[in-house]
Structure formats: C-alpha cells, structure tokens
Amino acid sequence: MYPETTPGQSRPDVRMTDAEAATEAARIIADAYRPTAYRDDTPVPAHGDTPPVAQPGRPPMSQGATDASVLMLAGATATTMVGGTAAVLMYVSQFADPIVCGLVFGAPTALVLALARIAKHAKPAPDVHHHYEGPVYQDRRNVHSRTTGMWAKTNNHQG
Numbered sequence: 001m002y003p004e005t006t007p008g009q010s011r012p013d014v015r016m017t018d019a020e021a022a023t024e025a026a027r028i029i030a031d032a033y034r035p036t037a038y039r040d041d042t043p044v045p046a047h048g049d050t051p052p053v054a055q056p057g058r059p060p061m062s063q064g065a066t067d068a069s070v071l072m073l074a075g076a077t078a079t080t081m082v083g084g085t086a087a088v089l090m091y092v093s094q095f096a097d098p099i100v101c102g103l104v105f106g107a108p109t110a111l112v113l114a115l116a117r118i119a120k121h122a123k124p125a126p127d128v129h130h131h132y133e134g135p136v137y138q139d140r141r142n143v144h145s146r147t148t149g150m151w152a153k154t155n156n157h158q159g
Helices: 018-033 063-093 098-121
Strands: 143-148 153-158
C-alpha cells in the first residue's frame, strides 16, 4: 500500500490486486456487522424515583378530562351518523322536509345523550359492612309516619 493512503481510502489511479480486494471486502463486511449499539436486557424495576415520561399519542390528562373527551367524541360520532343519515334520506327522496328530518333524527340523539349524562352521575349503592362482637339483635320493624294539620301532629304506627 502507498503511505499517503489509509485502509479504506480508495486509490483511483491504482488498481488493487485480488488479495487486496479480498482484504478490503472482508474489512467492509466486518464493519457492516460490527455492533454499533448496546442493548441492556436487565429487567426494569417496577417502581423507582424516576418521574413518568409522557408517551406518544394522547397527552396526559386527568381521569375526568379523559372521560369528558371520550364522551365528546362519542357524541360527535353519533351526531355525524344521524346527520349523514338525514342528508342521504333528503337527497334520495328529493322530497323530505329538513325540519321533520331534524326532529325525527335529532330526538333519539338528544335522548341518548341525556340518558348518558344521567347514567354518568348515577352512583351505585355503597356496600355496607358491619362487624359486631357479642350477641346482636336486629329490629326490622317499619315505622310509618303521618303528619297532618296546620300545627303538625305526628302519629307513628308500627306495622
């Protein structure tokens, strides 16, 4: 090799011998398969001091904001489907009244959205657990009260 060149540099004015070409090819192949990164396969701890990192996709939000976002997306989807159905019906029939279509297709959507809002605020009855020590007597009688008159008079009757 010439002193002014280093391994890997091409020499346009000089042809390589077969041995030099084989050596250069072996070097190029070895460089291509040489690892350039290291992967640490040790298991990641389940918890630690490192703060969470935002992941790609939806930005981090509170649970309430996430619920509201999903509700808005569902409402938008329902509105789009109802509006598209009404538009197709009016176009195909060439006679449909837009006001009637709005009432017919909009009422179920409004009803579903209102029911979803009511269902969101409904909470299940809490589980009540009592823990007693010693003998326990449970009185399951019902007391019916009736209050009448301008000046209240309450009569309790057990039944």
